[in-house]
Amino acid sequence: MAGNVGGGGGDEESQFTGRVQPFSSTPRREDWKNEDVKKKPTHSITLRAKLGLEELYSLKVWRASMAELLGTAVLVFAIDTIVISSIETDTKTPNLIMSLVIAISVAVLLLATSPVSGGHINPVITFSAMLIGLISVSRAFVYILAQCIGGVLGALALKAVVGSSLEHAFSLGGCTLTVISPGPNGPIAFGIETSPALWLEIICTFIFLFASVWMAFDERQAKALGHVTVCTILGIVVGLLVFVSTTVTTKKGYAGVGMNPARCLGPAIVRGGHLWDGHWVFWVGPGIACVAFYLYIVIIPRQHIRD
DSSP, X not given: OOTTTTOOOOOHHHHHHSSOOTXXXXXXXXXXXXXXSOOOOOHHHHHHHHHOGGGGGOHHHHHHHHHHHHHHHHHHHHHHHHHHHHHHSOOSOHHXXXXXXXXXXXXXXXXXXXXXXXXXXSHHHHHHHHHHTSSOHHHHHHHHHHHHHHHHHHHHHHXXXXXXXXXXHHGGGOOOSEEEEEETTEEEEEEOOXXXXXXXXXXXXXXXXXXXXXXXXXXXXXXXXXXXXXXXXXXXXXXXXXXXXXXXXXXXXXXXXXXXXXXXXXXXXXXXXXXXXXXXXXXXXXXXXXXXXXXXXXXXXXXXXHO
């Protein structure tokens, strides 16, 4: 999540086999560096570089993925406990408090994981980095697998410490479109329709990528702003989007945008039930946003990336 923060790419060998640096552990596509340089590799070599199959057998990549696993687990546990405590606290502005604390938590987790794995802790970031060519398909697979496992572990940890009433009321912090509550004349469904929820996922995830993650992807900005500043900005943008999504609809039963499929998957697997209703929205929406962000990157004049 904290892309090129904190350093350059190093030599070609270290990019593949050295300590995993933020988004620079896999070579960038050469046309990002200098489109005037004519390369002569075959299509098979290019495909091999994109797939990066050797990284599936790299112990260092799997070690780096442990940071993604633990980071995502802590993220799920922290965010869910923040949501529960903010809403349960007797305050008039629970959404504001929740958003501020989430922003701080995300920034801290990025600072903790970025030196090891690049600080993705989110399939959205990993998938976007893969589309752009900053990491290989194989590394993306390993990271997303680790993130999903981490989401499950975080949900299991939350289940172990919260009471059954809180677990039922907050669904282990899972991503929901609707909930069903008992009413005077039978069960009543509260929530939001699938279409606006999907659009919220697409729009908020794209804003997240456009407004903050691009700073980490762009080595120039990452170096100019500094590691701590970029991570802080990322956390602030996440907090703002959480605040907007939970207040703009004012719909009881809607948990707000996920922007992180692994965070939504963990509670759904652990608790199940209605958390699977519309669960696809929290994968398809961010996926569409990632593709839209990639198309935006493609049309940017190359000199705005190099200069």
